[in-house]
Amino acid sequence: MDNEQPIVDFSAIHDALGKNFEPVQVIDGQAKVVKPEIVAKYTNDQLVEFLKLMIWERTLHQRSNALTRQGRLGFYAPTEGQEASEMGSNSAMKSTDVLMPAYRDIPQLIQHGLPVYKAFLWSRGHVLGNEYPEDLHAMPPQIIIGAQYVQAAGVALGIKKNKTADKVAYTYTGDGGTSQGDFYEGMNFAGAFQAPAVFIVQNNGYAISVPRRKQTNARTLAQKAVAAGIPSIQVDGMDFLAVHEVTKAARDYAIAGNGPVMIETLTYRFGPHTNAGDDPKRYRTKDEEQPWFDNDPLIRYRKYLTEQGAWSEAQEDDYVEQVKADIKAAVKQADDAPKQKITEFLSNVFEEQPQNIQQQITAYQAKESK
């Protein structure tokens, strides 16, 4: 009996799982064009604008890092290394699309319309940073891992019910986020309702200290969408054009009424999880980090456009100075925010104030008028 063939070869089934995901790439790590037909769709001026988005994000990161160390910002989750993944995807969206970000997605939120000084106020812990005008189609950065995924499904269903054309909900999480139930529930709901959502997973290798390989036995994170019956893809997350084109295609697919898409970007978090004491030296080695540092998304696009004669060090220096000046002005504006009042907090718990809130407003008014 022992030699009998089993009815099913689970080893073979397991070996085949996730094998059909081949990361999309347009310009490789050596700045060599892999897909010339994609590059040909863009003028050098357009590509320069893309590079500038990444330089902007890198500069924002460097200044945020410094400001955090000086105690002038509060919570900050470094974005260095993820510029192609974040700007490449976000730039494929429209300002009328609804962004449901997590806490590392501040650069996308700013590009989507949040003023930089408000992002800084959010970091410091000031409600003004979360007061969004009607036409800013986004929610504040989500702290609970994965919660934005189920909400994005709701926004997408709302878009469908409102019959709004040319509009999607898009959301981000990390590799760790794909272990949450909400990650799957969000994709499954959007899939079941055929709602226009684009789910982006920035696989940056780590959920704080736990590496991607310990999160799941799945070969890819992209394959997790298969169970929800929605299409997914892996993309070189250090390749701006690849991320941009894939996201654009995902958006087009969703607005055509086909339902949601999931994208896994393969990227790397160059720095710590947050600036609140995380030290990557505790859980990863220089040998592991160096190839990723060499794979910096800015290097290949800077190199390609410099070779094309479309970009120069002097241009970059000028641009960085301009971005720094903008950030400096934003810090000043954030400094000018008025002190927060408990009475205002109390007034924003409910629209119509119940007795306990009324009593406490009266009590705090007396304190605050002293």
Next chain:
Amino acid sequence: MSKKTYIQAITDALRLELGSDDRTLLFGEDVGKNGGVFRATDGLQAEFGEDRVFDTPLAESGIGGLSIGLALEGFRPIPEIQFLGFIFETLDSIAGQMSRERFRMGGTRHMPITIRSPYGGGTHTPEMHADSLEGYLAQIPGLRVVTPSNPYDAKGLLIASIRNNDPVFFLENLKLYRSMKADIPDEAYTVPLDKAAVVREGTDISLIAYSAQVNQSLKVAEKLAKEGISAEVIDLRTLSPLDEETILKSVEKTGRAVAIQEAQRQAGIAANVAALIAEKGALYLSAPVGRVYAPDTVYPFGLAEDDWLPAEDEIEAKTREILTY
């Protein structure tokens, strides 16, 4: 006016609000074609179409998140959580997300969501189907917790909840669904949120209850009246935030109070009522505040339910104890 059961009053409220506001959406597990496992949404999908009344995949956290996203897109979601015991799966959506959005965003966004859910013991359900979890919900700032004790309030409170621009957790008592009938108006009307009702006036003692225990308390008051004891009965209706004025006014008049709940003793609504009276009405009292509750165990196995649940005689005994203290 028509004679309606508690659950028919709920269906009536849902039908009227779906009919009068096309931004309302009703959804959850089995609420569509099946009309809900208790038939609370019976016939609503047929009447309003699958776009407005629809089944979701079987995932409570997804239902909570879906509600938040739909509210952002301008809808007024009325999700159903099939049994209150299932909210643990979606507590983040309730406590971590929707109840915080108005506050979190400085009043620039709001969440007009009414979550309906049946609860309460005495119908021999499987585990996690009958628990009284309102104490958990009452600790959430930004969330109203509302529960009716009769068909009139069921309709009026539900309509008020749906029309309110903030999240409301609307608790429907399983045992009352079909055991109570009353004449209620056919048209839409509201019963105010944040307001308790004095359902029986009295001068000797205040029985402060909600949901099924209001009816038990009324029976006790009736019995005591025959002995010349005048018990006032208060139906809290909104469990959080509490209507402090009505409670304190009653205790000022009677000088004695019993707070009654079906939930376990620890950290429940009755504790909030007792604390309120201790904090703001202690000098009105001629006796300690009494409490009636279930023992501090997990909700019991079905065959032991009747021994575990606080019964009318316990309310009566506690009332007599406080009266003669």
